[in-house]
Amino acid sequence: MSRIAYVNGRYVPHGSAQVHVEDRGYQFADAVYEVCEVFDGKIVDMTRHLDRLDRSLRELSIGWPVARPALERILREVVDRNRVTYGLVYLQVSRGVARRDFPFPPAGTKPALVVTSRAIPRTVAAKVADEGIRVITTPDIRWQRVDIKTTGLLAQVLAKENAKRHGGKEAWMYDADGNVTEGGSSNAWIVTADGVLVTRPAESGILKGITRAAVMDFAAREGLKVEERPFTIDEAKHAREAFVTSATGIVSPVVQIDDAILGNGHPGVLASDLRRRFHEGVELLPVRAY
Ligand code: PMP
Numbered sequence: 001m002s003r004i005a006y007v008n009g010r011y012v013p014h015g016s017a018q019v020h021v022e023d024r025g026y027q028f029a030d031a032v033y034e035v036c037e038v039f040d041g042k043i044v045d046m047t048r049h050l051d052r053l054d055r056s057l058r059e060l061s062i063g064w065p066v067a068r069p070a071l072e073r074i075l076r077e078v079v080d081r082n083r084v085t086y087g088l089v090y091l092q093v094s095r096g097v098a099r100r101d102f103p104f105p106p107a108g109t110k111p112a113l114v115v116t117s118r119a120i121p122r123t124v125a126a127k128v129a130d131e132g133i134r135v136i137t138t139p140d141i142r143w144q145r146v147d148i149k150t151t152g153l154l155a156q157v158l159a160k161e162n163a164k165r166h167g168g169k170e171a172w173m174y175d176a177d178g179n180v181t182e183g184g185s186s187n188a189w190i191v192t193a194d195g196v197l198v199t200r201p202a203e204s205g206i207l208k209g210i211t212r213a214a215v216m217d218f219a220a221r222e223g224l225k226v227e228e229r230p231f232t233i234d235e236a237k238h239a240r241e242a243f244v245t246s247a248t249g250i251v252s253p254v255v256q257i258d259d260a261i262l263g264n265g266h267p268g269v270l271a272s273d274l275r276r277r278f279h280e281g282v283e284l285l286p287v288r289a290y
Contacts, residue, residue, distance in 0.1 A: 004081040006074050006115040008065075011081060014116065023112055024105070025094030029152035031112075032056040033092040036075070037247045038117065041085045042284040043075060044247065048210045053093070056149045061104070062095050065113035078115045079287045087119035088248050092151060120248065129275060132255030132267040133170055135188075135244070136163035137233050140173035140181045146207055156184040170244055172233070172257065179230035181205040186244035186252070187212040190236050191270050194225075198239075201228040211245035214282050215274060221281060224270075233257065241268025243275075251275035 003014035025031030034053050037044040050068060057064060066074070071091070079089050094112045098105030142155040159171035163184065171184040180188045181200060187209040189199045197219055202208040219226045236242055242254035242262055251274040253267030262268070 003116075003118070004078065006078050006113070008112055008114075011077070017114075017116075019094075019112060019114065020097040022100055023094050023097050025092060025112065025151055027100050028102070029150060029154075030060075030062075031092055031094035031151040032060065032062065032149050033090065033151050034149065035091075035247045036089050037250065038079055038084050038087045038089055038287075039279055039284065041079075041288075042286050043079065043089060044279070044285075045210050045214060045283050046072065046075065046285050047283055048213065049247070052149065052208070052210060053091070057093065059145070059148050060095075060150075062093060063111050065093050065111040071113075074113075074115055076285070076287045079117045082117045082119075084117045084119045086122055086125075087117065089115065089117040091115045094151075128169075128249065128252050129267065129272065132253035132271075133244070134168045134256040135170045135172045135183065135242075135254050135258075136166045136168035137172045137174055137180075137258055138162055140175050140205070142173070146181075146205065147202075149207055160184040170252075170254075172236075174233055175205055177230070178232050178234075180233060180236060182207065182209075183244045183246070186246035186249060188236075189215075189243050189245065189271075190231055190239035191241035191243075191268060193240050195240070195270065196225045196227050197270075198227045198229060198231050200230050209245055209247075211247055211250060214278070215245055215251065218274060218277070218281055237262070241271050243268070243271035250278045 004011050005014045005017035007017050034049045036049050075089050092114045096109040096111050098109050138159045163171040173181045175181050182188050200206055237257050237260035244252050253271040255265050
C-alpha cells in the first residue's frame, strides 16, 4: 500500500510530496511541529499536543494554517489513509513561502502545513521494553528557546548521531552546571533510592513534554512522589532507575548512561510499570468516527 502525505490542502503520494524551495521551514527552520503517538488505531493526547502547537505558534507569531477542528480532521484522515494502527502522526507548520528575507514575510503569507503518518513495528517497542536503552551524554549546545517545539533540531541531530556512534539510542544533554537538560527527543527522568521520580522543571532548558505531563498525572493518581528539580549525570548514574519519555517512545527504561550500568542492567520495575500502564489515563481518539 502506498503512503499518503497531506501538503497544503492536498493528499498526495508520499514519494512525490513536495514543498517549495522558499518555504521558510526549509530556509530558516522557521517552523514548528508536533508528533502524536498512534496506539491501537487511536491518536494519543491530541488535545494536549494541539494546545502545545497553539503555544508554539503564538510564541513565534505564526498563524494557524487551518482552523483547529480542520487540523484534527486532517490528522485523523492521514492516519486512516495510511492504515496506521501503531506508529505516529507528524505535523509541521511553517511561516509559509516567501522570497528569502530574514524578517517576517508580508502580511497575508499563508502558513504551510504538512502532515505525515507512519507505522512503527511492534517489535521495536517490545525490544525497548525488554532490554531498555543506553544513553550517551553530550553538552547541550542549543539556543535558549527550547520550550518552543521548532524544527531547528541540528544540535539534536548531532547529539543523537554521536549517541548512535557510541551504541546509544538516545543522547542526554547537560547544561553548564552539569545538570541533565533532556534527551535529544525526549524528557529525562531518574528514580531515587526512595522511589521518588525526579525530572527537570519545565521552566528552563527543556521542552515541556506531553508524555512527561501524562506520567505526572499517572504518578498523582497512583500516589507516587514526583520532584521537579535538576539532577546531575553523576546522580543519574547512581540512581535506582532512569527512563525517558516521548510521544513515540512513551516510557523507555534507561539501563546504561555512557559506560555506567544502572542497577542490574535491566529495565527498572517502576519504569516498566509506567510503560505497561501508560495508556490507561491518556486521551485516546479513534481515527475513524463510526
Ligand atoms: N524534549 C525534546 C527535545 C523532544 O524533541 C521531545 C519529543 N518531541 C520531547 C522532549 C518529548 O516530548 P513529548 O512527550 O511531547 O513527545
